[in-house]
Amino acid sequence: MKKLGLATALLLAMTGAQAYQVEVQGQSEYIDNTVNDKNFTGAVQGTYYFKNVDSSKGPLAEAAFLNQASNASVAYNYGEYDVDGIADQTVHTIGAKAEAYVPTKIVPVYASASYSNTISDNKAAGVADDHGDRYAVEFGILPIDNFLLAAGYTSATNQVSYDAFGIVSNGVAKAAQEQQTIGRDQDAITARTKYVGAIDGTNMSIGFETNMLFAESNTYGFKTDLYVNPQLSVGGSYAEAGGAANRKAWGANVNYFITPAVAVGASYVNANAEKGSVLDTETVGVNAKFRF
Template sequence: MKKLGLATALLLAMTGAQAYQFEVQGQSEYIDNTANDKNFTGAVQGTYYLKNVDSSKGPLAEAAFLNQASNVSVAYNYGEYDEAGLDIVSHTYGAKAEAYLPTKVVPVYASASYNHTINDSKNNVEKDDQGDRYAVELGAVVAPNFLVALGYTSVVDQISYDAFGIVSNGVAKAGLESDTIGQDQDAITARTKYVGAIDGTNMSIGFETNMLFAEYKAYGFKTDLFLNPQLSVGASYAEARISGNNNPKAWGANVNYFITPAVAVGANYVNANAENGSNRDTETVGLNAKFRF
């Protein structure tokens, strides 16, 4: 009977669940740069929502945002890099909490996160090192499904990456953000996010913008077209202003499809173009999967 109950619960989750409280997602990226083409990453993130998330309205990919669903998450990213004698394995761990608080004026948004990166050198070319990253954000849903937020990030060591940023945007853009912070341990961030239906169709549009001000500056834009609640295609662009002759740029494309309301798969591509010989042009290709229950 226990086996039958477990099988039934799994079948319901796989086929038609319109509400969920847990989400697990994983991804892997293949990295090809001007130094070598043998590197890869792997990442996983688990999220618990304090209340059931209704996924019956709007794009399935944005159900949590549309529901203003408070949550807690943990994430882990593994990266491997070897080049000209270097042999480094990188581990990044993260924990994050997001909350939407109703008020008489507008819903208030708040988040806090902690990430820790460990770089393990497998030879004597580089030393082992590690670093911490703390971040907080405060904002508001100023219009239906339109979030505006400001934040502060403290990076004790510049090798400290954002595990959640890697899952959302890929390792190339996470590295670009780390380079932007540079030797400045403090950064101010600003971002917006909007998701809305396209009148007269079954489609929706979403966009996100972000800015980072530290020793250097960076900004990015991302947009997704939801052809229906299950299928979306998207594009992104990011640029950092590191110095007069070093302003790397990255653009990307992605596609995501929900096989059922509980199971999704996707693919993404990022091309990071370095404008200085000391940096490397980089391409990444990633695959991801998501499971809700």
Template structure:
């Protein structure tokens, strides 16, 4: 009977489960830039929600946000970067993050805290290894239904220090550009806004998200997704930085599909343009999510 119960639970998780408390996602990106085309990344993230997340209403991809689901996450990213005669390194980034939504008599309040640690293993002769920490805090509120506004503070050591969760959300090119922008000042103010809403008279929905990192230099990004139905979405994104050591702008496109309410796959593409430098970059990525 125990085996039957376990098999039934697994079947429900893989086919029609409408509520979940754990999400595991993985992704990999192939990196092709002007000076090399043999680089790649791999990443995984696990998230535990303190209460069951109801995924029966709205886009499946945004179930946690629509439910204002408090959670805790851990993430790991691995990257290879090898340019003949210039660089040869492996980068490891681990991170931990907590998000909380707290109801009040006025509006729901939001808060988050995260920590990431990046270890750069430089294999080229005479180049020292690097080790950097990064911290971030955010506070905000849902000013309207499904509309979050938040401000925060982020701090990084002068060593290279990626945000593990930015990699998972936006890809390695945008995460690295934002990190280099921050590295100019090491401390920065952040702000972001996010909205998800239904399109009246249809089972479609639309989502928007924008963010800015402001220090000595400034980085910002914008992305939007069209949910053609609760399972299928497509989107575009744009990011830019005023720091001359990064690509000036990056455009992206993505598509994601939930095979079942508990299993999703997706693909994304990013093109980053570097004016006056030989480091234009393209990435192609794939990802998958499992919920139970």
């Protein structure tokens, strides 16, 4: 009977759950740069929402945002990075994050705090291992429905220190750009916006995100997604970083919910090195999400 109950619960989760409280997502990226094409990453993130998230309205991919769902997350990223004559390392990044949406009499208020820890196991002769921490806080408001304005502060050591959640959401190439930009200055101010809204008279929605990071050098990013229907989305992105990163990156992605509880997707990022930088980089990624 216990086995039957477990099987029934799993079947329901896989076929049609309209509300969920846990989301687990995983991804892997293949990295091809100027001097090597044998690098890859793997990442997993688990999120627990303090209340059930209703996914019956709007794009399934943005159900948590549309519900202003407070949550706690953990993430882990693994990367193999071997560049002839430059680097040979295995990188582990772990992270913890909490997000809260608080209703007030004026507007809903948003706050988040996160911590990431990166361990670089350097295998090249004469190169020491590396260990870096990163802390970030963010505060914002939602002045109108489904529109977030937020600003924050990030503190990172001068060692390599990636954002574990940035890798999962934006890919390793853009996370590396951001790390290289902030790494020299150790402190940064961040700002971002996010909006998701229906396209009148259709079953479609549109989403926009912008982000900025101000340190000794700056990074800028823009992302948009067209939700053809609640299950399917296609999107594009652009990011530009100065300083040590010195790259312009554009990307494309597609995501599809097979059921309200199961999604798959693919992504592509092309990071073009600017004058004075060393590597052009391309990444191809696949991902999956499970909700229950």
